[in-house]
Amino acid sequence: MNERFRPGDRVRASRTDPAHHTRIPRYVRGAVGTVVAPEGRHPLPDLRSRGLPAEPEPVYGVRFAARELFGAGDHTVTISLWESYLEAAALTEAEHEAEHRAEQP
Amino acid sequence: MSGDHDGAAAPLAARVRHLEELLERRGLVDPRELDRMLAAFLARATPANGARLVARAWRDEAFRARLLADANAALPELGLSMGGGLQDQRLTVVENTKDRHNVIVCTLCSCYPLALLGPSPTWYKSEAYRSRVVRDPRAVLREFGFELDPGVQVSVWDASAESRYMVLPRRPAGTEDADEQELAAQVTRNGLIGVAPV
Numbered sequence: 129m130n131e132r133f134r135p136g137d138r139v140r141a142s143r144t145d146p147a148h149h150t151r152i153p154r155y156v157r158g159a160v161g162t163v164v165a166p167e168g169r170h171p172l173p174d175l176r177s178r179g180l181p182a183e184p185e186p187v188y189g190v191r192f193a194a195r196e197l198f199g200a201g202d203h204t205v206t207i208s209l210w211e212s213y214l215e216a217a218a219l220t221e222a223e224h225e226a227e228h229r230a231e232q233p
Numbered sequence: 234m235s236g237d238h239d240g241a242a243a244p245l246a247a248r249v250r251h252l253e254e255l256l257e258r259r260g261l262v263d264p265r266e267l268d269r270m271l272a273a274f275l276a277r278a279t280p281a282n283g284a285r286l287v288a289r290a291w292r293d294e295a296f297r298a299r300l301l302a303d304a305n306a307a308l309p310e311l312g313l314s315m316g317g318g319l320q321d322q323r324l325t326v327v328e329n330t331k332d333r334h335n336v337i338v339c340t341l342c343s344c345y346p347l348a349l350l351g352p353s354p355t356w357y358k359s360e361a362y363r364s365r366v367v368r369d370p371r372a373v374l375r376e377f378g379f380e381l382d383p384g385v386q387v388s389v390w391d392a393s394a395e396s397r398y399m400v401l402p403r404r405p406a407g408t409e410d411a412d413e414q415e416l417a418a419q420v421t422r423n424g425l426i427g428v429a430p431v
Contacts, residue, residue: 151394153340155367167323170395177245187395189325198368203387205367207340208394 131186132211137163139190140217141209149177152213156205160217161192164206172210186211275352282313283349283399284420286326288413291404300326300401315348315397322346325390328401329427333386335400336374336427338366341393349399350425357426367391377428400427 133139143158151173167189171182190209194201256262289311290297300307304324308314315322324346327335339345343358356362366373370387374380381387390398402424408416423429 151341153391153393155340167394167396173394189396194368201369203370203389205389205391207391208396210394 131166131188133163133186133188133214133216135163135165138217139163139188139209139214141190142213142215146174148174150174152209153207155197156190156192156207156209159192159196161190161196164189164191167208170210172212174212188214190214274348278348279351280349280420280422280425281417282311283346283422283425284417285311285413286313286349286399287401287420287425288416290326290401291408291416292413297328297401301328304399313349315346323396324349324399325396326399326401327388327390329403331403332384333388334381334427335388335390335398336366336370337390337392337398337400338363339392340364340367344392344394344397346392346397346399350422354422374428377423379429399425402429402431405431 138160139162140160141156141158142152145154145157165188167187169184170187171184175182187208187210189206191204191206194203194205197205253262253264253267257264286300286308290300296307296310299310304326305315305321308324315324327337329335338357340363343353345353345357347353362373367389370389371381392398402420404416405419408419411419419431421429421431424431
C-alpha cells in the first residue's frame, strides 16, 4: 500500500468509536488537521490487539490546531495516526479563498 | 475505548507470560537471562543520556542539525540508541526556540523515551497531566512554576503511537564557557519533557 497522504495534506480523523482497543484518542476524532510527515509503517493496533491479521500500513504525524480540537487555545497538538484513521478533508472556504488569492498573479 | 489501555494490555501480558513459560520449559530461554537483560537496559536508561545529547547539541552545531534531522541516526555518535537491546523506536527531537516551546505527553497511556530519560515520573502517567496538557499546556506549565511568555507558540507532541519525542531545551544564558559535562549537569528530566525551561 502506497502512502495516500503527503505532508501538507488536510485530513479528517475518524469519528468511529470502536468497542475494541484503538490508538486514536477521543479528542482528535472528527477533527481536521494537517499531515506533517510520514512515520513509517506499522500494523493497525485495532486489528493486532484482537489477534487479527494486520499488514503494516502508513502512519503519519498529524498536526491539529487547539481551536479545532477544543474550541479554544492558541497551541497545536501533533500526534501519530494510522492511515485507516484518516480521510482526505476538503479545504474550508476561508482556506480555499486564501489559496485562490495566492494563485492570482 | 482509547482510555482503557490496561484492559487491552492485560491479555497481551498474559500471552507474553505464557510464551515466556513455554520458552523456559523447553530450555530455549534462561529466565535469569531475561532478568539480566532488563536490569542491564534499566541501568543504562537514565535522563543523563538525554542531558548528554542536549549538551552536545548546544556545543556542536553540526551535531544539533543531525539530531534534529534524524535522531535515531545521530544517537550512536554518543553510544546511545532507542533500542537498548529491546525494541528500537522512532525518536524525534523537537527544539525549543525563542518563539516556540515544545512539551511531550502520551494521552493514551505512558509512552516515553525510556532509553534516554529513564523511567517516567509518576505525574507523567497521571490522568490529570495526560488530559490537561493537550488542552491547556500554558496552565499546566504554570503549575510546574514555568511561566511562558504569551508570545511563545506552544507545540504539544502526543507520543501515543510508534513515535517518541524528546525536547531540546534552549541553552541557558551565561554558559558560553561551560564544557559539555557542565552543560549536561544543567539539563533536567523535566526540561527534556518540556515542563521546565532546561
